[in-house]
Amino acid sequence: MLRGELGRADRLRVVLQAAAIQTRALPSQLAGVAKSGPAAPPLVDPPDSDLAREALEHASEVLSPAILAHSLRCWQWAMRFRAVDGLEPDPEALFVACVLHDTALGAPADAHVGCFALLGAEEARRFVAARGAPASAETVATAIARHMDPRTPTGHGPEAALLHDAAHLDVAGYRVRDLPPEVLRTVVAALPRDGLGAEFGALARHESRVRPRSTMAVLWRGGMRIPLRLNPLDRLGDH
Numbered sequence: 001m002l003r004g005e006l007g008r009a010d011r012l013r014v015v016l017q018a019a020a021i022q023t024r025a026l027p028s029q030l031a032g033v034a035k036s037g038p039a040a041p042p043l044v045d046p047p048d049s050d051l052a053r054e055a056l057e058h059a060s061e062v063l064s065p066a067i068l069a070h071s072l073r074c075w076q077w078a079m080r081f082r083a084v085d086g087l088e089p090d091p092e093a094l095f096v097a098c099v100l101h102d103t104a105l106g107a108p109a110d111a112h113v114g115c116f117a118l119l120g121a122e123e124a125r126r127f128v129a130a131r132g133a134p135a136s137a138e139t140v141a142t143a144i145a146r147h148m149d150p151r152t153p154t155g156h157g158p159e160a161a162l163l164h165d166a167a168h169l170d171v172a173g174y175r176v177r178d179l180p181p182e183v184l185r186t187v188v189a190a191l192p193r194d195g196l197g198a199e200f201g202a203l204a205r206h207e208s209r210v211r212p213r214s215t216m217a218v219l220w221r222g223g224m225r226i227p228l229r230l231n232p233l234d235r236l237g238d239h
Contacts, residue, residue, distance in 0.1 A: 004115025005213035014215055015222045017150035021174065022227055028177045029230040036182035043190055044079040047092040051131050058127065059099040066195040067102050067203075070170055074098040076187045077166035080179050087158035093136045094159045097143035100124040101163060106203045108210065115214040116207055121145035148215040171200060172227035185236055197228055 001007070006014065046052050059068055075098040082089060104120035113119045121144040128137035143160040146153035147167050153160045168174040176184070204224060208217040 001213065002110075002112060002114030004113050004118035005211075006215060006218060007213075011213070011218045014150055014218045018219055018222055018224075021150055022172075022223070025172070025174050025227065026230075029173045029227065029232055032232045032235050033176065033184055034181050036185050037180065039182060040186050041180075041183055043187065044076055046075065047095050049092050051128065051133060051136070052092055052095050054131060055096040055099050055127070059103065062103050064199060066193075066199045067105065068099075069191045069193070070167075070196055070200075071099045071102060073170050073187055073191045073193075074101070074163065074166040076191070077169050077179070078162040080183055081162050081165050081175070082158070084178055085161070087162060089158040089162055090136065090139060093139040094143070094162060096128060096136070097124070097140045097147075097159055097163050098166065100127065100140070101144045101147050101167065106206050114211050115148075116211060116216060117148045117214075118145050148219070150215075150219070170196075170233065171231070172224070173231035173233060174227070176232050184233065188233055188236055193234060197231070197234065201225060201228060 046056065059071060063071065075095055078089075078094055078098055079091075081087075100123075101117075101120060104116045104123060107116060107119060110119055113122065121141040124144050125137045125141035128134075128140050139157060139159050142156050143163045146156050146160045147164050149164060152164050165175055169176060169179075204216060204220040207214060208220045211217055
């Protein structure tokens with residue numbers, strides 16, 4: 001097996017975990033987002049560092065507009081979950097992980113790695129280490145490698161947990177009730193979701209074909225298209 005591929009038992013585990021999570025999330029997905037309060041909170045600024053600026057520049061060069069906007073929303077969601085969950089991540093490492101976490105999504109087949117999240121993690125590790133931050137490189141790589149786990153990877157550092165939950169909110173609407181409606185609307189107004197659902201679905205199908213034993217492939221075949229279509233973030237004007 002290639003690195004990052006799942007054996008039969010792990011594929012079954014992922015399917016069962018994802019099904020349980022989706023069942024719990026379904027009521028909030030169907031209910032949508034409540035009306036906003038009176039205050040529109042500001043966006044969270046990126047860290048003021050050369051590494052953060054270079055990571056964003058790199059992401060802007062390699063990601064489509066829809067996936068780049070998704071990555072920037074993940075930063076916003078992650079920082080809001082930080083306050084909700086009482087976590088203390090390294091903001092620079094978290095930002096870099098957010099903007100680089102999908103740079104390998106849709107990449108061609110690799111001879112050694114069978115999971116796009118692991119492939120992206122290794123690319124991000126090299127990117128960060130080359131800029132003189134080896135400790136941050138491991139933090140960033142771990143967060144990216146774990147972001148497709150069905151469950152929040154709580155044992156892998158706050159950056160991994162926050163990126164995971166931010167990405168799953170943006171793609172599938174999980175934990176949508178944990179953030180205030182005005183935060184959701186402010187972020188989506190500033191960073192629109194135009195085309196994300198269709199593009200992400202197409203990329204997931206690609207991953208299912210070229211990396212059939214990856215977590216993404218298992219989740220897609222297990223019904224990921226359902227939460228993707230039900231995401232309340234795509235219906236913010238309904239209430």
